[in-house]
Amino acid sequence: MNASTQTSMTSMQRTLTTLGHREPDRVPLFLLTTLHGAKELDLSIQDYFSHSENVIQGQLRLHKKYRSDCLYPFFYASIETEAWGGDTIYLPDGPPLCGAPVIRKAEDIDSLVSPRVLESASLNRVLQTISALKANVGETVPIIGVAISPFSLPVMQMGFHAYIELLYEQPLRFQRLMELNEAFTVSWANAQLAAGATAICYFDPVSSPTNIPREMYLRTGQQVAKRTIAQIKGPTATHIASGRGLPILLDIAETGTAAVGVSALEDLAELKRAAQQRVSLLGNLNGIEMRRWTPEQAEYEVKRAIAKAGRGGGFILADNHGEIPWQVPQEVLMAISAAVDRWGRYPLTWIEDWIDDTPTLHL
Amino acid sequence: MQHYTSGFELFDYGRLDVDQLVERTIADRLRVLMISVLILPSALKVKQVCSRLKDSGADVKVVVGGAPFLFDAQLWREVGADAMGSSASEAVAIVGRLMGDMQ
Numbered sequence: 285m286n287a288s289t290q291t292s293m294t295s296m297q298r299t300l301t302t303l304g305h306r307e308p309d310r311v312p313l314f315l316l317t318t319l320h321g322a323k324e325l326d327l328s329i330q331d332y333f334s335h336s337e338n339v340i341q342g343q344l345r346l347h348k349k350y351r352s353d354c355l356y357p358f359f360y361a362s363i364e365t366e367a368w369g370g371d372t373i374y375l376p377d378g379p380p381l382c383g384a385p386v387i388r389k390a391e392d393i394d395s396l397v398s399p400r401v402l403e404s405a406s407l408n409r410v411l412q413t414i415s416a417l418k419a420n421v422g423e424t425v426p427i428i429g430v431a432i433s434p435f436s437l438p439v440m441q442m443g444f445h446a447y448i449e450l451l452y453e454q455p456l457r458f459q460r461l462m463e464l465n466e467a468f469t470v471s472w473a474n475a476q477l478a479a480g481a482t483a484i485c486y487f488d489p490v491s492s493p494t495n496i497p498r499e500m501y502l503r504t505g506q507q508v509a510k511r512t513i514a515q516i517k518g519p520t521a522t523h524i525a526s527g528r529g530l531p532i533l534l535d536i537a538e539t540g541t542a543a544v545g546v547s548a549l550e551d552l553a554e555l556k557r558a559a560q561q562r563v564s565l566l567g568n569l570n571g572i573e574m575r576r577w578t579p580e581q582a583e584y585e586v587k588r589a590i591a592k593a594g595r596g597g598g599f600i601l602a603d604n605h606g607e608i609p610w611q612v613p614q615e616v617l618m619a620i621s622a623a624v625d626r627w628g629r630y631p632l633t634w635i636e637d638w639i640d641d642t643p644t645l646h647l
Numbered sequence: 648m649q650h651y652t653s654g655f656e657l658f659d660y661g662r663l664d665v666d667q668l669v670e671r672t673i674a675d676r677l678r679v680l681m682i683s684v685l686i687l688p689s690a691l692k693v694k695q696v697c698s699r700l701k702d703s704g705a706d707v708k709v710v711v712g713g714a715p716f717l718f719d720a721q722l723w724r725e726v727g728a729d730a731m732g733s734s735a736s737e738a739v740a741i742v743g744r745l746m747g748d749m750q
Contacts, residue, residue: 375688377688378686378687378688378689379686381686526714526718548718549717549718570718570719571718572687572714572715572718572719572722573718573719575687575719576719576721604718609687610687610688611687611688611691
């Protein structure tokens with residue numbers, strides 16, 4: 285290890301320190317690569333996710349290569365609907381997609397049964413991956429599990445439009461679906477924690493004001509999140525997957541979550557002020573633009589994010605969606621990693637001079 | 648919904664692949680093709696649609712929308728679209744402008 289890469293904390297210590305709203309040795313980087321593991325192993329995305337051994341090796345290689353401060357054994361979102369009887373459509377160059385809805389009409393909810401996590405071969409592949417990663421890194425690196433929120437899962441279970449109709453027009457069936465989904469999500473999240481996950485990323489994009497008004501969120505998504513997170517036996521980070529979150533940031537904090545994944549469409553400095561040290565921020569590098577960044581742009585974006593949200597801790601640098609697109613080249617990922625190493629070290633004494641030299645930057 | 652009340656004759660194709668979309672656009676002699684996508688790979692496929700429509704000589708404008716285009720302001724030009732709408736109401740206004748330009 286040369287001088288430029290020496291840090292005094294493990295990834296776990298670094299992450300826990302910032303989540304405590306204190307400054308660690310440097311800003312933690314959660315480089316949330318999933319599909320890139322298939323590239324590392326020279327496999328198709330479908331083949332890669334078909335065996336836990338592939339994802340274990342993929343995650344370890346990615347971790348070594350990009351020096352992210354977490355391992356991310358997330359396969360793909362629709363793996364959860366596979367447990368409900370659904371299927372998955374694989375793309376050659378993007379995240380696997382959910383197949384036909386398992387709830388074809390609202391009446392199907394009346395006879396729907398919540399599946400048992402340990403009876404799902406797909407979910408067991410994820411649990412095996414987490415266990416193996418845990419055996420490899422112990423307590424030095426956070427392992428981030430993923431659970432789709434009970435409130436957002438119906439988008440895959442029944443389709444977006446049908447779910448919005450249910451939400452607004454059929455409160456009793458909506459309530460029953462939430463009860464089923466909450467039981468599943470709690471069981472799934474706790475199984476991942478039992479397998480060795482350090483924390484659970486609770487993906488809840490439907491709750492974003494991009495999708496529903498705040499008033500609806502307070503009556504529905506927030507209540508679901510409060511009940512669910514209270515039963516998850518470990519820390520959670522809530523991610524709204526690129527959706528806007530500023531108007532409900534403190535509402536999300538009230539659900540008991542430790543961090544919120546925030547959108548590139550919102551200003552990190554404004555989000556940091558709004559968070560009031562009640563919740564940490566995870567974000568918000570633009571994963572879509574990242575595809576065509578130069579290494580110099582990547583460095584600038586890292587500096588900008590750190591300048592806006594790094595001071596005082598409570599900040600983990602990550603992309604804004606919770607998954608870096610397949611199309612992002614490794615040169616960009618390497619540049620992000622190098623920039624964090626160079627500019628993320630506390631105390632962040634370079635910020636004022638950089639702001640003075642960067643008139644387009646507004647904090 | 649705003650499209651249905653906009654006064655334009657509307658064809659809702661649902662989900663199609665590139666081949667199907669190009670074929671139907673030409674067969675129906677569309678004046679404006681609106682494509683909404685959710686993920687980046689789908690956005691990048693619009694480039695094939697625009698290219699093939701141009702090669703066919705079809706007199707059609709392509710308007711795109713959806714998350715990838717919102718997050719990357721240069722993407723709609725990169726894929727060869729004629730315009731990008733950031734909301735349904737904006738898309739209606741764009742279609743009105745394009746139809747006016749083509750008359």
